[in-house]
Amino acid sequence: MNDAGAVVGSGTAGAYFRAKLQFEIDVMDVADAAPGSFVLVDTRRQSSWDHGHIPGAVHLPTAEIPARVGALIPAGNSVVVYSWGPGCNGSTFAALAFAELGYPVREMIGGIEYWVRNGLPVETADGIVVRHFDALVTAHQPEA
Structure with a gap:
């Protein structure tokens, strides 16, 4: 156990991180994903x-998800949400809204x-x- 009382290794901490990784996706994995494998949603105002915004993303602010999602994203489609970045939890709120509506959803970490x-x-524009x-952030260094 660690100081917080969590079991280290394959116990509680391991289960937490395995579960967490099912609901997050890295920006480079989003960039490299096959077209059509999910709907990318910008949840900002x-x-x-x-x-x-990211090219190809759908704009659906978090507060509008319950009212507008049916017209924009057919039920059952996988969704990836993003907001500003690590200092913003807007995409977490959006992911929760999608999950509560039954959509398979992941949050793009880093925004x-x-x-x-x-x-x-x-x-x-x-x-x-x-x-x-x-x-300092990426090993992906685009051609100049």
């Missing part, structure tokens, strides 16, 4: 979406912040842009 920091494309990657 309109102004954030307008500032820039759009780590998407951008990995040098992945962002769509804005001016088109698709790629900003400089953060070499």
